[in-house]
Amino acid sequence: MRSPKDFFAPLAVGAPAPLTQVPSRPSRVIHFFDPSNAKMAAKVPAMVGTVDVLLGNLEDAVKADKKEAARVGLVAIAKATDFGDSTQLWTRVNSLDSPWVLDDLTTLVSEIGDKLDVIMVPKVQGPEDIHYVDRLLAQLEAKAGLTRPILVHAILETARGVANVEAIAGASPRMQGLSLGPADLAADRRMKTTRVGGGHPGYLVRQDPPAGVEDAVNAPRATYQQDLWHYTIARMVDACAMHGIFAYYGPFGDIADVVACEDQFRNAFLLGCVGTWSLHPVQIEIAKRVFSPSAEDVAHARRVVEAMGDGTGAVMLDGKMEDDASLKQCQVMLELADRLAASDPALAELYAVQPASSDGSGGSGGDEGAGAGWVR
Numbered sequence: 001m002r003s004p005k006d007f008f009a010p011l012a013v014g015a016p017a018p019l020t021q022v023p024s025r026p027s028r029v030i031h032f033f034d035p036s037n038a039k040m041a042a043k044v045p046a047m048v049g050t051v052d053v054l055l056g057n058l059e060d061a062v063k064a065d066k067k068e069a070a071r072v073g074l075v076a077i078a079k080a081t082d083f084g085d086s087t088q089l090w091t092r093v094n095s096l097d098s099p100w101v102l103d104d105l106t107t108l109v110s111e112i113g114d115k116l117d118v119i120m121v122p123k124v125q126g127p128e129d130i131h132y133v134d135r136l137l138a139q140l141e142a143k144a145g146l147t148r149p150i151l152v153h154a155i156l157e158t159a160r161g162v163a164n165v166e167a168i169a170g171a172s173p174r175m176q177g178l179s180l181g182p183a184d185l186a187a188d189r190r191m192k193t194t195r196v197g198g199g200h201p202g203y204l205v206r207q208d209p210p211a212g213v214e215d216a217v218n219a220p221r222a223t224y225q226q227d228l229w230h231y232t233i234a235r236m237v238d239a240c241a242m243h244g245i246f247a248y249y250g251p252f253g254d255i256a257d258v259v260a261c262e263d264q265f266r267n268a269f270l271l272g273c274v275g276t277w278s279l280h281p282v283q284i285e286i287a288k289r290v291f292s293p294s295a296e297d298v299a300h301a302r303r304v305v306e307a308m309g310d311g312t313g314a315v316m317l318d319g320k321m322e323d324d325a326s327l328k329q330c331q332v333m334l335e336l337a338d339r340l341a342a343s344d345p346a347l348a349e350l351y352a353v354q355p356a357s358s359d360g361s362g363g364s365g366g367d368e369g370a371g372a373g374w375v376r
């Protein structure tokens with residue numbers, strides 16, 4: 001067992017010091033691209049500034065005979081692209097038992113480690129997987145002379161990973177967040193679905209039989225589709241909140257069903273996730289919209305804060321009781337709105353917040369904690 005005192009010491013001589021807090025930069029949408037797909041890769045530079053995260057995917061969905069081309073392609077894109085302040089560069093490396101992951105990590109850290117913000121590790125089973133990556137990254141960072149640690153994001157896509165979710169979330173100060181991996185998780189759990197995320201019409205509850213009707217069991221009754229992912233997302237959100245890291249929905253594979261996609265994303269947002277993945281350009285605006293508080297929610301939260309005065313006691317607003325606890329929820333909403341508005345002028349306008357600095361350049365750039373530099 002590591003002593004808490006050792007937790008924030010570098011794991012290799014010369015490696016950068018671990019962060020004591022995960023940067024809270026906007027990450028509503030993590031947009032996946034395949035760096036071995038020339039047509040897709042060519043679109044990446046123009047997407048800078050339109051998504052919070054561009055993720056060069058090296059794992060599933062990249063053909064086995066394109067794994068090296070994907071790695072080389074990602075290095076080339078990273079070197080040639082200026083990602084600015086509003087878009088991060090992430091990657092998803094191959095799984096830790098694959099023949100590619102060692103070369104993925106050594107190549108990416110040594111070639112583009114200064115540009116990579118987060119490495120997503122798939123199929124994480126327990127804290128031991130994070131410990132392995134943690135030490136290896138420290139060695140590679142030291143060798144590459146990096147001054148800032150690369151963070152780690154784990155995908156929950158095995159039953160064992162879900163069972164160990166709290167230990168994974170707390171395994172290293174490098175841990176940035178967790179995503180749901182519904183496709184592999186469904187297979188590992190032997191769920192009888194064949195989809196990538198989303199609901200299933202067979203997973204439902206049915207209204208009770210009507211009273212006083214002949215053959216009531218077979219009478220027409222409403223059915224309500226249930227959320228297959230509620231349990232896992234809720235566990236993931238609690239584990240992340242407990243360890244000060246961030247939770248994300250993951251992929252929604254039915255690209256054409258933009259309505260159900262939005263519903264699934266919103267469920268995750270309401271439960272505490274900060275973002276999701278987009279697999280196709282059509283999902284980008286959905287994710288950005290859903291994971292940004294609405295103007296109405298922000299306006300309501302401000303009214304509650306104002307009505308609550310010093311923040312204690314109870315008041316009535318629109319027929320509802322508000323107290324210290326509902327105030328805290330409103331503060332969560334407002335902190336998120338401030339943070340997003342600081343790097344998104346359209347949201348700043350929507351929420352009608354003003355930059356605090358006189359030259360109009362205020363805002364934190366999203367990296368220095370909630371609401372820095374902004375006034376309501």
Ligand SMILES: CC(=O)SCCNC(=O)CCNC(=O)[C@H](O)C(C)(C)COP(=O)(O)OP(=O)(O)OC[C@H]1O[C@@H](n2cnc3c(N)ncnc32)[C@H](O)[C@@H]1OP(=O)(O)O
Nearest residue numbers: 032033034039040043057060061183196251255279280281
């Ligand atoms: C379970 C998991 O692991 S999920 C994560 C792994 N999966 C992925 O990363 C999938 C990423 N996405 C994709 O591979 C593709 O979007 C697909 C296969 C789903 C659909 O691709 P297509 O059939 O080409 O979609 P479509 O024809 O609608 O594309 C429209 C345009 O958007 C482009 N495009 C599609 N997806 C992307 C993307 N992720 N990023 C950038 N551009 C894209 C296409 O190149 C096409 O460009 P064009 O208009 O110049 O021809």
Ligand SMILES: CC(=O)C(=O)O
Nearest residue numbers: 157181182183184251
């Ligand atoms: C996200 C992912 O990798 C999965 O659903 O399997």
Ligand SMILES: [Mg+2]
Nearest residue numbers: 060157181184
């Ligand atoms: Mg997977």
